[in-house]
Amino acid sequence: MEENILSRETEDLNEILRVRREKLDALKAAGKNPYEKVKYARTAFSTDVKDAFEEYENKVVGVAGRLISKRVMGKASFAVILDGKGTIQSYLSINDLGDAYAEFKDYDIGDVIGITGFVFKTRTGEVSVHAQSVELLSKSLLPLPEKYHGLKDEDMRYRNREVDLIANPEVKKTFIMRSQILKEIRAYLDGIGYLEVDTPVLQPLEIGAAARPFKTHHNALDIDMYLRIETELYLKRLIVGGFDRVYEVGRIFRNEGMDRSHNPEFTTVEMYQAYSDYKEMMDEIEDMYRTIAEKVCGTAKITYQGTEIDLGAKWERLTMVEAVKKYAGVDYDEWKTDEDARKAALDKGVAVEEGDAATKGHVLIAFFDAFVEEKLIQPTFIYDYPVENSPLAKRKPSNPAFTERFEYFIYAREMGNAFSELNDPIDQRERFEKQVKEKRAKGGNDAKVDEDFLTALEYGMPPTGGLGFGVDRLVMLLTDSASIRDVILFPTMKPIKK
DSSP: OHHHHHHHHHHHHHHHHHHHHHHHHHHHHTTOOGGGOOOOOOOOOHHHHHHTHHHHBTOEEEEEEEEEEEEEETTEEEEEEEOSSOEEEEEEEHHHHTHHHHHHHTOOTTOEEEEEEEEEEOTTOOEEEEEEEEEEEEOOOSOOGGGGTOOOOHHHHHHTHHHHHHHOHHHHHHHHHHHHHHHHHHHHHHHTTOEEOOOOSEESSEESSSSOOOEEEETTTTEEEEEOSOSHHHHHHHHHTTOSEEEEEEEEEOOSOOBTTBOSEEEEEEEEEETOOHHHHHHHHHHHHHHHHHHHHSOSEEEETTEEEESSSOOEEEEHHHHHHHHHOOOGGGOOSHHHHHHHHHHHTOOOOSTTOOOHHHHHHHHIIIIIGGGOOSOEEEEEEEGGGOTTBOEETTEEEEEEEEEEEETTEEEEEEEEBOOOHHHHHHHHHHHHHHHHHTTOTTEEOOHHHHHHHHHOOOOEEEEEEEHHHHHHHHHTOSSGGGSSSSOOOOOOOO
């Protein structure tokens, strides 16, 4: 039975495609090829007309957009078009349009049309355009999904975002908000003295960081190159060069898995401030999030997936040791040796590397992952990370086993990462070399130490605070979107086999 239904649907679609192409052929034969149109005199958008009806009443306007519904009643019809801001109704009649009215009746849902006429209200009070002329500006050869009742299949929505935007108006709102969020990020950082810069996307070596890069080849230079996995090292070289505050809104590429909060291609903001530290970066990002939420959402108290998130309240600040003690009931300071830490992990069923590889720092991180992150719903800073997983952060002078690093979490999701940046070139080289060794042991044979960055550090980098955060996750939060694919216009998708 299901096969018969699918077969009929395929036959129906094929018939629609055939009829639409025949209509196009007929238009071309009559010298009315719609694809030859190069311009249309649109003078108003739908919402402009509807929101300021008194100003537009009885005035002639040109509106244009996609035909999403029409109701033909013999010698008169009503049609609704969708433009860049919304929808508007038009009244069309044979008395006003003559031969063009017959052509209009042959238009299909999905066609792009232009209507010129005067603005009025119907007897039911709907603001409309009384058409004096109508033009076909582009012929739609494919039908809209379910006659514009909506494209629901998530996979198809992401693959055919252009149709998703037509069928689901709320989707367009999400991406308008994304643009507004980016605008406010820039406005905030520019307003406190940061300079926006651009650094290379194509890089000559695979640095030793944990993320796996995409690899390509530059033909003219005959060298392998890598799409960047971060913007950090180039930005810090600019700090060395004398720019005191720099940031980049950058596209990042990581050749890794995908889930509801990860896409292999995503957008970050990285910001670096000379003569600063990680505590100052905490203050800035907390104020930035509050400011952006108020500007874009109208309030710092938002709802995400049914949970109220208060970005305006003072964010909680816990060291990683404090957080593990609070949520796991385990005290790092009671571990005298690495063996004590591994025993605590075994007692609590926390997985760590076998043998002697797991240090106290490694075990602390494992406890955090197992017990803490899922509890961090309201905005929370977790700071002072073990040196084992912070190769670019400065050690704490009071306790060299830890670094001046923080991450902040909202709705149990890591949102950003910051350091008091390591500026000791000798210490940095040792950490890079260890990182490269570990990566090569796991098969990353192209990993190398970034000698250019180390050379830059040897010229001297001032004490610097640095922070990076994911734009996509911030957009998810402020638009109440469950998946990162909902906030990336064209997310990475596995091709459909034809």
